[in-house]
Amino acid sequence: MGFANELRNQYAEDWNAAVNHPFVDQLLDGSLSDGRLRRYLIQDYQFCDAFTALLGQAVASAPSLPSRLVFAGVLGGFASDENTYFQDCFNELGVPEADRSAPALEPVTQDFDNLMRSALASRSYPDVLAVLLVAEWLYGDWAARAGDPASWPAAPKHSEWIRLHNNPEYNAWVAWLRDEFDAVEPASPDVRNRVSETFREAVRLERAFFDAALDPSALPA
Template identity: 45%
Template sequence: MSEASFSQWLRERCADEWDAVVNHPFATAIIEGRADMRRYLEQDFQFVDSFTALLGAAVACADTLEARVPYARFLGQVATTEEKTYFHRALAELGGSATPRLEPATSAFRNLMDEVRRSQDYASIVAVLCVAEWTYLGWASRAAEPYTASWIHREWIELHEGPEFREWVAFLRGELDRIGDARLEGTFRRAVELERGFFDMAAG
């Protein structure tokens, strides 16, 4: 392993897939305010329950109080504040459904979240959370201010960019660096591949 951090090493091990997510044409369309967001947000909303449960598992399985607190704080934000409110407002604006038929790409990623939650393996939980959040920071950070005038696109970018979200991703990466080992490569890679599959679905 090089002098790079463990999280950086994991990213480099699946660099092609990672770059395909961060630079995905659908992500670019979001940044430019021209993506068709209805189907994408309908499907992304289906992750909220599994993602919330995964955060709860991180709180329970973390090995220190210092690690538990950021998960608990972020869990409260997901459950009660901007992101949940955003979904309801955006789906209402777009005429979308909160209970659509699940696409295979959505089911596959939810299954991974549920799998690592049931495992109660803290390192695997962190790996999946880190991919989900770090890849989104990756594409959202490509956007230059002022963001698109479309509030649906602009607020989605803002939810995944900015000092607080960067601090959250840095925490997840730091936890991977602290507790990770090479056995996580498969889980990390699988999560990245599923992220790419989800964007492919949205663009299809």
Template identity: 45%
Template sequence: MSTSSDWNAWAAGRDSARITDWLREISEPDWSATVNHPLFDALAEGRLSDADFAAYMVQDYGFVDPFTALIGFAIGRAPSMADRVVLGQFMGMLTSDENSTFQRTFEAFGVPAAQREASDYLPETRAFQALLRETGSAGGYAEILAVLVVTEWVYLEWALRITRAEGLHPLVGEWIDLHDNPAFQDFVAWLRRRLDEEAQTLDDAAFARMAECFRETVARERAFHDAVMPR
């Protein structure tokens, strides 16, 4: 278990030390393995078959419902209207632009309507869904922020890292664009800043829970992407 004492020891002697940087470091090697996952390179280079891309998107769509609920819990537990505005705007993007990308992808790649929301989810998908639901129902604001920071920061980092091939299917390009644009970069920066701030207010027990939530979310991200990578 990582504690506030561990964080203080790490921060000592470092200029501009940030809790989110420390959380990322203690989540290695899972963090780097996820950001550098070969699935993202295959996607960006056009090496995923239509069937593999559709299967990946079906599994990823399994997170939309519990993730939307998690944001709802975050809005309810946010300490200020300012936080609620930012989170509410992100909720709007998720339920409009991102949901539209999923639905148009399913239509383009022939995913039956019944399979889109009643799929045979992989065990790794179900485990991640459970984490989102449990954090929403029982976690404090900082723990919810920890999950959000991981899920959004990881996706931003892989989207910034990959090199797109020419001639990608437009919907593949659209999926990348959702996670590599100025508005999304600003949202991730806001999430990190707010977690940095909220974590400083936690007592030792709550701080340890927040750090463990961050690490567990990174581990679930890695397990999910390992599971959906075409063999």
């Protein structure tokens, strides 16, 4: 078994709780309220800011041109398709400019931002990959639950978020990330433990991010 699968199995409890989270259930069946979706997307847009910077670090830290080009291609898609989804939803949900560019960050968004910026500052390719891999693979896993596109929710604000994480190109990117992560498995036990800890924290935060989006104390459902 490769390093990626080993770590996913090790942190299966948080992984499976995130993939099967009630937030995902509601997104997949189209019952997610606009209030909850709005709250989630405002925070996730800030996640995407640090995530985009981390992809840039991956371009810089990758060991070869072929790998750099993969990250560069994903960066391009992120800047177009994914950003368009956010802007369309923000327009539909009436999100003001201040909440698009500089909202108050929830604690979990701040923690995720810190994790990504610390991986970025480390310039360590395995650490950068660990965060990218968790974020993309876990999203691919929940989106795979959507099954046949004919059964996806009707509203684009729901179905597009599924499509962005469930399509052949996205699946190939996740598989590539997994192989790349396996290929740079650290030989040194200390580095291996550090990368494993980065992976564990990313999985924990993915689960907490969905928890925060459903936190009943924040919004009427």
